Amino acid sequence: MIRTEKLYKLYGNNAVLNNINLQIGKSEFVFLIGPNGAGKSTLFKTIYRAELPTRGDVLVDDLSVPNLRRWQIPVLRQRIGVIFQDYKLLKYKTVYENVAYVMEVLDKPLEKIKKQVPQVLDLVGLLRKKDCKPAELSGGEQQKVSIARALVNNPRILLADEPTGNLDPDTSWEIMRLLDLINEQRKTTVVVATHDRNVVDTMRKRVIKMSSGRIVEDNMLGKYTDA
Numbered sequence: 006m007i008r009t010e011k012l013y014k015l016y017g018n019n020a021v022l023n024n025i026n027l028q029i030g031k032s033e034f035v036f037l038i039g040p041n042g043a044g045k046s047t048l049f050k051t052i053y054r055a056e057l058p059t060r061g062d063v064l065v066d067d068l069s070v071p072n073l074r075r076w077q078i079p080v081l082r083q084r085i086g087v088i089f090q091d092y093k094l095l096k097y098k099t100v101y102e103n104v105a106y107v108m109e110v111l112d113k114p115l116e117k118i119k120k121q122v123p124q125v126l127d128l129v130g131l132l133r134k135k136d137c138k139p140a141e142l143s144g145g146e147q148q149k150v151s152i153a154r155a156l157v158n159n160p161r162i163l164l165a166d167e168p169t170g171n172l173d174p175d176t177s178w179e180i181m182r183l184l185d186l187i188n189e190q191r192k193t194t195v196v197v198a199t200h201d202r203n204v205v206d207t208m209r210k211r212v213i214k215m216s217s218g219r220i221v222e223d224n225m226l227g228k229y230t231d232a
């Protein structure tokens with residue numbers, strides 16, 4: 006569960022998040038839409054604690070994200086997987102090593118790493134490419150590796166910030182179907198920030214729309230609407 010309470014983020018006098026009150030339940034699949042600069046990425050950042058809010062609270066289950074103690078930060082990182090438009094893979098590491106790395110930094114035992122990395126690479130259909138470097142993969146394949154990396158610690162929540170922004174329509178659909186499958190099979194809460202009208206209108210999920218730092222629409226079975 007994700008809940009924000011009277012959440013504000015100010016840069017100077019600019020309220021990039023302006024009183025966001027939001028609740029996303031366990032196992033939901035939600036699209037977050039809105040024009041450039043609406044505050045979508047900033048909202049994500051306050052949820053996975055890349056940014057601290059100016060005021061207000063973000064709750065991830067029982068954790069108050071802005072008030073976490075240092076030792077609790079790995080607990081949050083384990084609960085939330087994040088994927089980005091530009092994949093953010095380590096280019097000198099192989100596919101396997103990119104995914105294993107996020108288990109290593111959380112001090113997971115080697116036996117567990119050896120078991121879970123191939124499982125999650127198989128889930129995204131890339132086990133056969135485990136020894137490739139990112140540059141040897143297509144954009145869609147790189148995004149699948151980043152999904153595998155986000156999932157390998159079994160997070161309850163997956164935040165996807167424009168995951169298909171660099172991909173062609175067919176590959177975008179593959180990625181969206183994969184996110185939908187993960188949501189259905191693993192009961193992972195999935196929140197996808199996107200500008201992809203076709204995907205939003207076809208998948209008919211809950212659609213939350215932001216504009217100028219505020220939530221301006223929140224509809225079940227929603228459609229993409231312009232500013």
Ligand SMILES: Nc1ncnc2c1ncn2[C@@H]1O[C@H](COP(=O)(O)OP(=O)(O)OP(=O)(O)O)[C@@H](O)[C@H]1O
Binds near residue numbers: 041042043
């Ligand atoms: N570190 C920062 N310092 C100052 N302003 C920032 C900072 N980060 C974001 N902003 C501003 O906050 C606003 C919201 O940005 P954000 O990236 O959250 O929007 P977005 O909805 O994700 O947009 P897009 O669809 O273009 O990705 C923008 O006006 C941006 O310029």
